[in-house]
Amino acid sequence: DIVLTQSPGTLSLSPGERATLSCRASQSFSSNSLAWYQQKPGQTPRLLIYGASSRATGIPDRFSGSGSGTEFTLTISRLEPEDFAVYFCHRYGDFWTFGQGTKVEIK
Amino acid sequence: QITLKESGPTLVKPTQTLTLTCTFSGFSLSTSGVGVGWIRQPPGKALEWLAFIFWNDDKRYSPSLKSRLTITKDTSKNQVVLTMTNMEPVDTATYYCAHSTYDSRGWYYFDNWGQGNLVTVSS
Numbered sequence: 001d002i003v004l005t006q007s008p009g010t011l012s013l014s015p016g017e018r019a020t021l022s023c024r025a026s027q028s029f030s031s032n033s034l035a036w037y038q039q040k041p042g043q044t045p046r047l048l049i050y051g052a053s054s055r056a057t058g059i060p061d062r063f064s065g066s067g068s069g070t071e072f073t074l075t076i077s078r079l080e081p082e083d084f085a086v087y088f089c090h091r092y093g094d095f096w097t098f099g100q101g102t103k104v105e106i107k
Numbered sequence: 108q109i110t111l112k113e114s115g116p117t118l119v120k121p122t123q124t125l126t127l128t129c130t131f132s133g134f135s136l137s138t139s140g141v142g143v144g145w146i147r148q149p150p151g152k153a154l155e156w157l158a159f160i161f162w163n164d165d166k167r168y169s170p171s172l173k174s175r176l177t178i179t180k181d182t183s184k185n186q187v188v189l190t191m192t193n194m195e196p197v198d199t200a201t202y203y204c205a206h207s208t209y210d211s212r213g214w215y216y217f218d219n220w221g222q223g224n225l226v227t228v229s230s
């Protein structure tokens with residue numbers, strides 16, 4: 001099974017700063033079938049990115065995804081107050097797995 | 108507009124079987140290229156994929172839970188049902204169903220989620 005490891009566990013930043021979140025897979029998957037979700041307390045996950053770099057409908061362009069193989073990154077160019085949340089990476093395809101999450105908190 | 112809603116018990120006893128229903132609107136599970144999955148999240152923890160059913164009734168299960176899970180669909184009712192046998196306290200979690208579509212390479216990802224159903228396993 002492919003295991004996804006996210007880092008860091010917690011990211012403490014101020015509004016306006018850039019956030020860089022990492023997701024590392026235990027095995028390479030060439031299809032770039034990697035998604036990112038945002039989850040706020042008490043809410044359902046919200047799809048941000050699929051296909052490693054495609055933004056979902058309605059997602060602001062300050063969110064961007066990149067990477068391939070075993071290393072993937074979610075970048076938030078300038079943090080807005082509503083961006084402080086937990087972010088999960090997700091490998092999809094023949095089977096589906098999730099990372100353990102990165103919490104982006106206000107510094 | 109795609110919406111999904113989970114329904115089922117909020118409390119089950121150890122060893123019991125959990126049955127959850129996902130009722131959806133805005134799409135048909137008889138349409139090619141559509142799927143529905145179940146995912147759970149223990150309080151304060153990460154998401155865990157459980158099961159997936161495709162429009163053509165093909166099914167996938169988490170290897171670690173396969174022996175306990177069954178996923179079925181009722182296209183006429185726009186519902187997907189998940190059963191999980193032999194529930195234990197560690198199965199306490201919010202259970203989500205989610206709509207799935209495919210990307211440019213034909214792989215299925217989750218794009219719309221239900222609000223979730225918190226299930227507590229306790230005697």
